[in-house]
Amino acid sequence: AHRDLEFNANEQSIQRRAQHTIIDFLASLALFILFMGGLVLFTRRAIVRPLDRLASAASAVAQGDFHRTVAATGRDEIKRLQIAFNEMVKGLREKHVALAESESRFRQMAEHFPGVFVMSDALGKDILYVSPGYKTVWGQSIEQLYRQPDSIVQSVHPQDRDAARETMEKLGEGKPAALEYRIARPDGLIRWIWDRSFPIKDEKGQVYRVTAVY
Secondary structure (H helix, E strand, O other): OHHHHHHHHHHHHHHHHHHHHHHHHHHHHHHHHHHHHHHHHHHHHHHHHHHHHHHHHHHHHHOOOOOOOOOOOOOHHHHHHHHHHHHHHHHHHHHHHHHHHHHHHHHHHHHOOOOOEEEEEOOOOOEEEEOOHHHHHHOOOHHHHHHOOOHHHHOEOHHHHHHHHHHHHHHHOOOOEEEEEEEEOOOOOEEEEEEEEEEEEOOOOOEEEEEEEO
């Protein structure tokens, strides 16, 4: 009987220790869960949300909204990133304004130019800009030239086309060219044209655009 009592006491002691161990484990687990929950919440507030706002602002800037900035309310690296982003947007906005002003001055000059000003790609297959004087000189609509860029070449008098091709070859070599030739307007009128063309090169020295003044 004494041994049975001692065995029961030992068994109860083991059960109590097991219960305490389980309780301690559950308490530790609860603290860990609370800690991780707080860490996730902190991470979301301090990192994820500011980065989401940056991504949203960057998307708006990419679509042309150069007035989109973010509040620099983050911590350390995040705040520095927000400030750098705002400075970048400010620089882009200033360049955009300067470019718009430059384009406006160019159009004012080209639209009031008494002759004709044409800008195309290097091969003349894509018209980038043509001044209003084209309609008066060539007797064709500007819209037609945009649709059919080769119409400006087709209008050259047949007897002058070889010389015109030689001029285009010089432009392809990166050399400016000048040539006087005739064009045949749709109304049958023949006009003499003084063509001064200039190649525009990219950073690698390759001709990628051509401007012509008539």
